[in-house]
């Protein structure tokens with residue numbers, strides 16, 4: 001637990017060029033001293049965590065049999081109340097770490113918010129709320145969770161809060177701060193504070209400033225947990241400013257973040273050939289669901305129209321869309337209403353698409369980190385997947401080289417035939 005010794009002024013005064021922070025706390029190996037632990041499942045069951053029987057029942061309903069490595073490493077620490085920084089590959093079950101430990105420890109008091117979880121994008125906030133709902137369903141007294149994010153009229157949020165304050169607030173920083181500032185949301189009883197995909201929130205100045213302001217509205221003594229698939233040393237230092245003696249768990253650390261089960265290929269082509277090649281790929285390759293990333297909203301819209309015209313079950317989701325529509329499409333895609341999703345960087349990280357086994361970088365992302373997050377949308381939770389990147393400019397080629405170097409992978413040219421059993425789980 002973060003005790004009274006946290007220096008809140010220090011946090012508030014933090015600026016980009018603050019260098020005197022925990023310099024000695026350099027990147028560690030995994031918390032248990034193991035190096036480059038591969039992602040896998042452990043034989044120990046959830047029962048060994050001594051979770052409440054209501055949670056074990058929900059876990060059974062959801063169908064989790066064994067904790068994943070990140071759950072094995074982090075749930076006991078989180079349940080114990082330690083502050084926690086956790087870096088683990090996308091899709092390996094980080095959400096359940098904080099959801100289960102919070103539901104285990106929370107004592108819901110009506111009229112009080114006990115927990116705040118901040119997420120960088122609205123869809124993620126909605127997704128995290130749903131995970132809470134799935135796990136909390138047998139708890140008695142009941143726990144209520146609500147998601148607050150932009151794009152929905154703030155008036156609707158105020159109404160929700162007037163009708164009954166949720167015990168767990170999940171949200172994006174902008175909206176949570178707005179509701180807090182105007183007094184609709186009171187965070188003075190918060191005991192758990194979580195940043196999901198923390199690097200994305202802490203690396204942008206605007207979001208970081210919102211996160212800090214929200215943090216300062218919560219009491220000093222609380223448990224702080226932060227999660228991400230990628231964490232630079234710089235971001236780790238910032239994370240630690242919010243915490244007291246955090247436990248640090250780095251599974252598949254830094255450059256070694258491996259994407260086991262994921263096959264990665266590139267395709268050299270001209271910009272003008274992209275549409276034709278894409279349609280050929282979709283026609284010729286077996287897949288469950290596919291996500292196609294493009295660099296701008298207009299390109300996403302145009303591509304969706306083109307694929308729909310060819311009768312391919314495609315939907316687009318981007319940031320300039322009405323929020324309700326965005327969430328609706330996102331959830332329906334997860335429920336298999338469509339097989340192809342065209343999107344921008346917006347859904348590049350965190351989104352949990354269980355059935356997606358192909359990711360196409362129609363346009364290459366801006367950096368290695370975004371590449372890693374994007375391709376992590378395929379092959380979630382140790383399943384297989386395929387990532388194909390279209391290379392049409394020198395910048396694309398340079399980034400591909402950098403990806404191979406930093407992630408220590410060999411990305412080969414897309415062959416004419418790929419055996420579906422190598423990327424489809426039977």
Ligand code: AMP
Pocket residue numbers: 063064065066067068071090091092093094095096350351352354380381
């Ligand atoms: P996350 O990394 O939290 O987004 O989780 C990725 C996916 O893995 C989600 O679909 C989870 O439902 C699933 N998952 C998480 N933990 C487990 C587990 N222990 N057993 C099976 N599936 C899991």
